[in-house]
Amino acid sequence: MSRLVLIDGSSYLYRAFHALPPLSNPQGEPTGALFGVVNMLRATLKERPAYVAFVVDAPGKTFRDDLYDQYKANRPPMPDELRSQVEPMCRIVEALGISILRISGVEADDVIGTLALQGVARDLSVTISTGDKDFAQLVRPGIELVNTMTGSRMDSDAAVMEKFGVRADQIVDLLALMGDAVDNVPGVEKCGPKTAAKWLGEYQHLDGVIAAAPGMKGKIGENLRAALERLPLNRELVTIRTDVALESGPQDLPLRERNVEELRELYARYGFTQALKELEGSAGLAPSVASEAAPSLRGTAAGFARGGSDATPVADLDPSLSLPGEYETVLEPAQLQAWVERLQHADLVSFDTETDALDAMRARLVGISLAVEPGKAAYIPINHDYPGAPAQLPMQQVLDALRPVLEDPAKKKLGQHGKYDLHVLRRHGIDVRGYHDDTMLESFVLNSTATRHDMDSLAQRYLGYTTIKFEDVAGKGAKQISFSQVGIDEASRYAAEDADVTLRLHRALAPQLLALPSLDQVYREIEMPLVPVLASIEANGVQVDVAELRRQSQDLSTRMLAAQQKATELAGRSFNLDSPKQLQAVLFDELKLPALVKTPKGQPSTNEEALEAIAEQHELPRVILEYRGLAKLRSTYTDKLPEMVNADTGRVHTSYHQSGAATGRLSSSDPNLQNIPIRTDDGRRIRRAFVAPEGKLLLAADYSQIELRIMAHLSEDPGLVRAFEQGADVHRATAAEVFGRRLDEVTSNERRAAKAINFGLMYGMSAFGLARNLGIDRGQAQDYVALYFSRYPGVRDFMDRMREQAREQGYVETLFGRRLYLNDINARNQGLRAGAERAAINAPMQGTAADIIKRAMVDVDRWLQASAAPARMILQVHDELVFECEAGFIDELRTAVVLQMSQAAQLKVPLVVDTGHGQNWDEAH
Known part of the structure; x- marks a missing residue:
């Protein structure tokens, strides 16, 4: 049967534009969307369809605009960077032999819908290539949907049901109920896909749901009844027409011969090297063309003028990397021995563990997987314990067989987020050495902002490969089973x-x-050496005083109750302080306070920013903020930390994330130690509960004003450098410079203003923000900033330089070469552009600070290991490291730690480390 492929061109273009970084060729022309479209088209044409059309929206209004004048009213205009790629895209499509269709008065969806039904009527097999969920309404015998970006197919009612929970003939009604924010079609408020699918499962179609509306209970029933008048219009708006009057039918859309000369010129101009190679085939690429095209998409600053190396084209990879693999289940000793021999002869061993829990400090090993060449791998099941599970090799036999390889430091190991696997194997008796590469960190270092760094996302992005998901084998939600129960x-x-x-x-x-x-x-000298260091810190854990935490919880509860009573008194009635809706009514309806901050839906906000904005006008917002602060401390720390004590170790073990922040800063979770307040008494009390065991002390070592020191280094401003070289109080020195006073004449308010300027400028604070911070008018704040720049002109030059560098190359760098890509630096939207400019100034400082403390952690850990010191690193928080050591070793530890941390970078100003020690973290800090 001949095949008709209908390509949703508008969808292709926008998806490619938003999915890929903003690439450009050596001439500076944007190519990101174009590149994505070309790769998707090449994938589509490999199957050589008989008929094919590339369908795009025509300019101007459609019949839907006549039905509803607010249709797509919220859509922003096409970005200039995308608009400039439309014309070359059309040239390439035409040169590939594909017809382009634009029909006025209807959308591309309607043209595709009409041609699809005409194709089925002519006994053609129809494929609609799109990622738009609306097309699911067209699925039927003879019509399938293919998402070229993910490789997924939808070709039956069963497939639609699995994806959406309804049949294909119910998709229109589902969309009518849900609405479509992108097209500005409002549905039933609070009605998501699950609710809509539930209704349609019960009442079969939209008319049935409408008929049942009077008896619907609860708030969702009220919402449904409020939307009844517009639901028939919604249905009409989301229905894809299949009766458009077209001048040509499927038979008029044959795939034509390619225009090779045109394609060669276009591919070379835009740097599509693999497409060029494919075009030339076995004849090879002419040397002159190859030399011009090759640099334009390879990982140089010129080649990726704005996009960064994360934009590696899927099509430029070895094709074998996207093919299905051949996998072996190891159940016999001979198989195990054969794999051990493979590992012994391999240059690199890829490994992964399967467990029965996410907590690496508690998880039981269920199996181990191994690979030494692409496309071939093995799984060694160990603890699958479901009824009828086949006999598996004893765990100790497997571990003993693998131990020599896994513990050999000369044998290179590879993982994806391998720190988890290092923990699991250590707890089961294997201390993995030679951990050499981690794909999560490779992706993160290449471009921290361009994609998620989990394996499923990376496989799709870099390999064009759709992986099996955990939910596919273990289920999801309440019905999810342990991996040990998976067949x-x-x-x-x-x-x-x-x-x-x-x-x-x-x-x-x-x-x-x-x-x-x-x-x-950055990858080799900072990120990879840090992996075993973080694993060690996590395994060490920290001791907490559970009794102290319970006392603090009781105190916080008492103060929360007092805040509730005070709020009731101020409001004149009782209300639920945890209910935004009730709070909204009290503040804005009853007390008539101004709603200075709005939610995305235009409602008065009650978030922290909104309450701070009106806290000077009434006492109640301040009481609410106090209540929330107390509640957060109790729920996040004093109540939760005792529950997180590991039963085996008696300690709390946080998890550190290297890829959690784009600037390279570490983040932590379970518990999140980065968010414990340090400027409040309550926050410091939390730190009191982190204690040293008997006979030991805690040592805290903290970089002093590290980001300001980095600012001085990067800006080379003489005044700022001089202040740090002289060991002066830099905020007092800044105040003396700005306000023209001697150091001993600077007032506390002037120092506070200088401190706000110093830190505010690093984070891109405007004069308006500074005015609000200091409680002064905007004009005075602007004068302060002007004075600051007149005294520290190097800082202004540095900030201008970073903005310009970001605009020119699309990224900024830390002192050590880490990049932060800023995709919005040239955006037309002023808010997006301003945010990117602030990041361009701050990221080099924050990122350099992150690099420095990571380098310090590696150096300190190396010293601890080499000296066999009676001490261990137990925490990292922001610019601070915390150690636990024998009480008699505290001075030696302090000396060594300060030396290692102060030498972690060579700056133009001293890198100063402050230390303290005590029985608990608060005393040490």
Whole structure:
């Protein structure tokens, strides 16, 4: 049967534009969306359809605008960077032999819908290539949907039901109930896909739901009844027409011969190297063309003028990296021995563990997967314990067989977020050495802002490969089962794929890092050496005083109750302080306070910013803020920390995340130690509960004003450098400069203003923000900033330089070469552009500070290991490291830690480390 492919061109273009970084060719022309479209088209044409059309929206209004004048009213205009890629896209589509259709008065969806039904009527097999959920309404025998970006297909009612919970013929009604924010079609308020699917499962169609509306209970019933008048219009707006009068039918859309000369010119101009190679085929690429095209998409600053190496084209990779793998389940000793021999002869071993829990400090090992070459992997099940599970090799036998390889420091290991696996294997008796590469960190270093760094996302982005998801084998929600209960056949496919895809990803990502030496250095010298250090810190954990935490919880509860009573008194009635709706009514309806901050839906906000904005006008907002602060401390720390004490170790073990912040800063979770307040008495009390065991002390070592010191180094401003070289109080020195006083004449208010300016400028604070911070008028704040820049002109020059660098190359760098890509730096939207400019100034300082403390952690850990010191690193928070040591070793530890931390970077100003020690963290700090 001949095939008709209908390509949703408008969807392709926007999806590619938003999915890929803003690439450009060496001439500076934007190419990101164009590149994505070309790759999707090449994938589509590999199957050689008989008929094909690239359908795009025509300019001007459609019949839907006549039905509803607010249709798509909220859509912003096409960005200039995208608009400039439309014309070359059309040239490439035409040169590929594909017809382009634009029909006035209707949307591309309607043209596709009409051609799809005409194709089925002519006994053609119809494929609609799109990522738009609306097209699910067209699925029927002979019509399938293919999402070229994810590789997923939808070709039956069963497939639609699995995806949306309704049949294909119910999709229109589902969309009518849900509405569509993108097209500005308001649905039933609070009615999401699950509610809509539930109604349609019960009442079959929209008319049935409308008929049942009077008896619907609860708030959702009220919302449904409020929307009844517009639901028929919604249905009309979301229905794809299939009766558009077209001058040509499917038979008029044959795939034509390619215009090779035109394609060669376009591919070379825009730097599509793999497309060029494919075009030339076995004849090879002419040397002159190859030399011009090759640099334009490889990992150099010129080639990726704005996009960064994370934009590696899927199509430029070894095709074998996106093919299905061959996987083996190891159940016999001979198989295990054969794999051990493979590992012994391999240059790099990719490994992954499967467990029965997410907490690495508690998880039980269920199996291990291994790979040494792309496309081939093994899974060794160990603890699958469901009824009828086949016999598995004893865990100790497996571990003993793998231990020599995994503990060999000369044998390179590879993982994806391997720190988790290091923990699991350590707890089961294997201390993995030689951990050499981690694909999560390769992706993160290449471009921290361009994508999620989980394996599923990376596989799709870099390999064009759709992985088996955990939910696919274990279920989801309340019905999700432990991995130990997953059938071994399914488990093998899932687990072996993890090791295999990790190896494939490394093959794709490693060359990009090598092509960018500064980033490769960040990866090799900072991120990878840090992995075992963080694993060690997490395993060490910290002791907490549970009794102290319970006392604090009781005190916080008492003060929360007092705040509730005070709020009731101020409001003149009782209300639920935790209910935004009730609070909204009290503040804005009854007390008539101004709503200075709005929610995205235009309602008065009650978030922290909104309450701070009106706190000077009435006492109640301040009481609410106090109540929330107390409640957060209790729920996040004093109540929760005792529950997080590990039963085996008696300590709390946080988890550190290297890829959690774009600037490179570490983040932590379970518990999140970065958010414990340090400027309030209550926050410091929390730190009191982190204690040293008997006979030991805690040592805290904290970089002093590190970001300001980095500002002095990067700006080379003589005044700022001089203040740090002289060891002066830099905020007092700044105040003396700005206000023209001697140091001993500076008042506390002047120092406070100087401190606000110093830190505010680093974070891009405007004169308006400074005025609000200091409680002065905007004009006075602007005068302060002007005075500051007149005394520290190097700082202004640095800020201007960073903005310009970001605009020119699309990224800024830390002192050590880490990049932060700023996709909005040239955006037309002023708010987006201003945010990117603030990041351009702050990221080099914050990122350099992150790099410095990471380097320090690696150096300190190396010293601890080499000296066999009776001490261990137990916490990292912002610019601070915390250690636990024998009481008699405290002075030696302090000396060594200060030395290692102060030498972690060579700045133009001293890198000062403050220390303290005590029985608890608060005393040490």
